Each structure stands twice: as C-alpha cells, then as structure tokens.
Amino acid sequence: NAGVMQNPRHLVRRRGQEARLRCSPMKGHSHVYWYRQLPEEGLKFMVYLQKENIIDESGMPKERFSAEFPKEGPSILRIQQVVRGDSAAYFCASSPLSADSRGGYTFGSGTRLTVV
Amino acid sequence: DAKTTQPTSMDCAEGRAANLPCNHSTISGNEYVYWYRQIHSQGPQYIIHGLKNNETNEMASLIITEDRKSSTLILPHATLRDTAVYYCIVRGGNNDMRFGAGTRLTVKP
Numbered sequence: 563n564a565g566v567m568q569n570p571r572h573l574v575r576r577r578g579q580e581a582r583l584r585c586s587p588m589k590g591h592s593h594v595y596w597y598r599q600l601p602e603e604g605l606k607f608m609v610y611l612q613k614e615n616i617i618d619e620s621g622m623p624k625e626r627f628s629a630e631f632p633k634e635g636p637s638i639l640r641i642q643q644v645v646r647g648d649s650a651a652y653f654c655a656s657s658p659l660s661a662d663s664r665g666g667y668t669f670g671s672g673t674r675l676t677v678v
Numbered sequence: 679d680a681k682t683t684q685p686t687s688m689d690c691a692e693g694r695a696a697n698l699p700c701n702h703s704t705i706s707g708n709e710y711v712y713w714y715r716q717i718h719s720q721g722p723q724y725i726i727h728g729l730k731n732n733e734t735n736e737m738a739s740l741i742i743t744e745d746r747k748s749s750t751l752i753l754p755h756a757t758l759r760d761t762a763v764y765y766c767i768v769r770g771g772n773n774d775m776r777f778g779a780g781t782r783l784t785v786k787p
Binding site (some may be wrong): 606668 | 712714716721722723724763765774775777780
C-alpha cells in the first residue's frame, strides 16, 4: 500500500513560469491537504480538498495559486507566474473518508520548488 | 481551533526519556490533541493523538491533564534518530490541522 506520492521531488522554474505539483493520496483516502514550508519556518496550511470540491482554501494566496482534486487522477497545486518568494517545500497530506475522521494525516515527502 | 504553546527547543540525552510539553488552555470539549514530528526536511510524521485519556503506542505516550489545558508527549528512550521538530496540534471539527512553530528536540549522545 503506497503512501502519499508527490511528484516531482524537486522542481526548478524560472520567474514567470508555471509550476504544477502533483499529489496522489493513499489508497482509500479522499481528503487531500496542501501545506507550504518556507526555509527555516513551520508548515502553513494552504487548502483542503475532497474529490471535485474545495472545502477550505483560507490559506491560499489570493492570486496565482490554485488547487484541484478531480474525480480521477491526482490532486494538482498550480502556481502561475512564479516569483522567488514561492521557493519552498510543498507538502501534501491525505486522510480517509469517515464519519468521524479523527485519524492522523499521512504526509508525502514533499516537492521542493526553487524559482531562479 | 485552539492555539498551542510549545518551548522553542529542548535537549535530551540518548537513552533517556524525552518529555515535550504543550499548552492548549483554550481547547474545547470536542478538540483532539495531535502530535507530529518532522525529521530534517522530510514530510511530517504522525505520532499519536488523544482526547482526554492518556494514550500509548509503539512510538510514544501522550499524557493529557485532567482539565485538558496541557499535554506532554513522552518518548521513553530517546535515540539520535528522534532528533526532529515536534508539533503539538489541536484539531477541531473542520477537519484540517494548523501547525505552529513546534519544539526542536535535539538528542545528544
């Protein structure tokens, strides 16, 4: 049973390009969460998605950032027109669907985005 | 969600118990306490969680005070591989977790 799979592990983009980060949740998990971690800082919540629905995007920057979790395929975090300040580690986590989802999240290994 | 307060850093001798405190004085009745750790730049790893009873698993023990305003994570026999940042999180009904700055635990030989 594979864990949460994120790819790519490392991504280098030039300023102004687009970055697409992918996250495949654990089998049987239908809740996905994205976090960003700037160098030497803690994890900051960005967005919480279920299949085809954005549940909470209160941590997403208002511009250039978007996320989706389609019916089929991985969740995608998309950053348009990247700037140097977007350089960070982006972590995805998943949890199972249950009436009382009190279990912990399972995190992926992250995508390290470097904007040059 | 309730805010948590943790010491910035702690040291522990290898083989000794590591006791990591967390204050969550504004916790409400339906909020759970979760602990995660992040080793170097890896993805966070779930350790344990609890509501009001003490909990134990193969990794750690969680002691929650009777008034639920604080808790302690105990690593019974710390090893060098337990060096990490430990996050205490209070999780509410909206089903997402907010991480604070955590405690940087350094296990020393």
